[in-house]
Amino acid sequence: MKKIGLHEIRKEFLDFFREKEHLVAPSFSLVPKNDKSLLLIGAGMAPLKKYFTGEQTPPNKRMATCQKCIRTGDIDNVGKTDRHATFFEMLGNFSFGDYFKKEATAWAWEFLNKRMEIPEENLWVTIYEDDDEAFEIWNKDVGVSAERIVRLGKEDNFWELEVGPSGPCSEIYVDRGQKHGCGCPDCKPGCECDRFIEVWNLVFTQFDKDEKGVYHPLPKPNIDTGMGLERITCVMEGAKTIFDIEAIREILRKVEEVAEVDYGKDPKKDESIRVITDHTRAMTFLVSDGVLPSNEGRGYVLRRLIRRAARHGKLLGIEKAFLSSVVEVLINSWQIEYPDLKTREEQIKKIIKAEEDKFQETIHQGLSILEGYIEEIKNKDAKVLSGEKAFKLYDTYGFPLDLTKEILEEKSLEVDEEEFNRNMEEQRNRARRAREEGDSGWSSNSEEDIFGNLKTIFRGYEKINIVSEVTGLFSNNEKVESLTVDEEGIIILNESPFYGESGGQLGDTGIIESSNFKAKVLDTKHSGEHLIHIIKIIEGEARVGDKVIANVDENRRNSIxxxxxxxxxxxxxxxxxxxxxxxxxxxxxxxxxxxxxxxxxxxxxxxxxxxxxxxxxxxxxxxxxxxxxxxxxxxxxxxxxxxxxxxxxxxxxxxxxxxxxxxxxxxxxxxxxxxxxxxxxxxxxxxxxxxxxxxxxxxxxxxxxxxNQVENEIDEIAIMLKANKNNLLDKVKVLTEDIKDKEKEIESLKGKMASSIADKILSMKVEIEGISLIAEKVDNLDMNGLRNLGDEIRNRLGTGVVVLGSVKNDKLSFIAMVTKDLTNKGIHAGNIIKEVAGRTGGGGGGKPDMAQAGGKDITKIGEALAIVPDLIRSQIK
Structure with missing residues (x-):
């Protein structure tokens, strides 16, 4: 066999089918285009589906692709095994009513046997058990011996949906040798052992299955093939798993480097390394294709992948954000086929890092709370976390249910998902009710009940005023024959130039008038299929059947x-x-x-x-x-x-x-x-x-x-600053520097004042049981001023206790400070301040060496400070 890597195999495959007159198309985006049935592309044929069904004409009857794919059904198993992956590339060649079985089988054999140089005796083929045509082609035309053609049943070798295109399959296997087998002498494809690995599936779409389950032959059958790039690379490199492929191993080695661990030495760490290696590929290609992390749809898939990888980084001991450095390795390797990765590299790394950083902010708090829940469960000798608590983790702390489940599973615990879903549904119902209560709709009745079959032709794209006719009048959700002066209601016209609010554009306003009445159009809305004009009659009386002129407010419409x-x-x-x-x-x-x-x-x-x-x-x-x-x-x-x-x-x-x-x-x-x-x-x-x-x-x-407003404000500022507005910036710079100088001067004066106040207060020091104490009232200082003064006094005191109180703008503040040597003797600033502030109806607390509090009754500041000596005595005792 050739010794050939992943990127080379991809190129060989596409070049081979280009020689066979196939249009080689670049991979389609992972985000499905015009297909709401799919969240993400998970198969090579998925972007080509409408070519197979005939809904669209293909650019060529023969095509070949290497398609990026993501499948998340087994995401929880990724890492636990060395087989599961979320991201993979699918090689495929396709025929839309052009060639069929003979060409598909011959080319597949030629590519594997001749181009990849896989020995003929190592290649086996399976066919659908009733597909004699395929057997004859493989045996007689291609030359595969009958012993290496295995017939399998419908479950293995027939592709179909409930209705629509379907047909038998033929799969090509590579024999990896007896050492991978089960030892059975009759071992062959279809056996559950690891000896035979399926590399290529050829689907012969030759039937159209109807709703009764009858298979009707298609006049122009199709070919749809798929070969996993990673799987064929395992064969060509002799790699045991996809994580041993050299291209993927490059990513894995980067994870080893960042985590400072070696792969293959610890099963739990190996699991985390595999998760990060796999998820890096998936998240990078998702972001490159325009997906952003969110709480819904494909954005949630991306968020889950990033957060799962980030958490496994933490399990490896990586504390900082690291995923973007791993992404860089992937981009440098895969850009050979996907140049957009390099073009968008900085953006990709920024998006992933932003999400990783966001997760770092929430994970510590969420993990701490979850660990508390786990402890509670174990203490109760239970096995299930309540859905209510899991929902609180999700709703309050942004902790995903999937992550909660994964962590619980590691502890042999589970979560009550049914209760979680009930909480989620209740939240949705609350939001829905809130929207309905705030809805300015006219009625909870259906528009058909109110407006019947009254339809309006919209003429507002071409005109802003037209002649029309009143076809319906409504007041308080009831049909009426007329509306009179000062009444508000709804007019429906047979034709209208008024645009009804939709697509984010507000509805038009204006005037509807006839010889009998004049009405101001307050708003125009759509109610289902109906265009309704919300009006107020300002003259006369409007009646059904009136011929009117409908005039849109032109200036307002032009602004819109x-x-x-x-x-x-x-x-x-x-x-x-x-x-x-x-x-x-x-x-x-x-x-x-x-x-x-x-x-x-x-x-x-x-x-x-x-x-x-x-x-x-x-x-x-x-x-x-x-x-x-x-x-x-x-x-x-x-x-x-x-x-x-x-x-x-x-x-x-x-x-x-x-x-x-x-x-x-x-x-x-x-x-x-x-x-x-x-x-x-x-x-x-x-x-x-x-x-x-x-x-x-x-x-x-x-x-x-x-x-104009900005210019007027600039003029006013210039007048206030006594400056010419042309050199206003220079004037502001001068003033700013002047203010900075003044602030420095003020701070210097404050320091001198504080030193002076400190001198005065230090002179009032008393001794309590051999401990120096200062407990004094200071005038007109806020909490910040009190702290600065307290620091000054404590530093100069050397050893002792400082308790200060002050009133500024009718706000009472206290601080207490204790030198380190005294905290070891039981003196606690937090306990002192709690009692002092309590005497004034306030409260607070803090550490043994520093605490602060607010008071309420400013008349009791002296009484509060007076209890400090007794508090110190009690703490010493």
């Missing part, structure tokens, strides 16, 4: 348009500056400003904000044409359009295209040219949730007003 188009420019600029992982997490578009929420793992720096703002304004100055295209969702997805919340879109969608810079799905109203936006200004950036940031910004006239 500017802000909405700016959000699309902002979204693209955020991706340009911060990375492709940025995605919209919500927005609101108002007349006076816009708010844009987005996924990002850390705060945006001032430099980054300036660059983002600069990009948006440059696109405004470029006067890019803004156009909308109505098309099918499928076509839009094929165009590569960004869909922010794709599950909300219907089959027919609107694509907003801003020059060649941005194209996204959007149903809102927009400017016709970016020049119409005028100018863009970011006014704030902040965090609103873990992994979610918020930018607030303004455009157009609002920027003009903002700049």
């Amino acid at each position: 348009r500017r802000n909405h188009s700016a959000t699309h420019l902002l979204h693209r600029a955020l991706k340009d500056v911060l990375g492709e992982h940025v995605n919209q997490a919500g927005s609101i578009v108002m007349p006076n400003r816009l708010r844009f929420d987005f996924t990002h793992f850390e705060g945006v720096t001032q430099e980054e904000l300036k660059e983002i703002e600069k990009i948006v304004n440059s696109k405004i100055l470029d006067s890019l044409e803004v156009v909308t295209i109505e098309t099918s969702l499928t076509k839009a997805q094929e165009m590569g359009v960004v869909g922010l919340f794709e599950d909300k879109y219907k089959d027919e969608v609107r694509v907003l295209k801003i020059g060649n810079y941005s194209q996204e799905l959007c149903g809102g109203t927009h400017v016709f040219n970016t020049a119409n936006i005028g100018m863009f200004k970011i006014v704030s950036e902040s965090s609103i949730a873990s992994g979610v940031r918020r930018i607030e910004a303004i455009t157009g006239e609002a920027v003009y007003n903002y700049l």
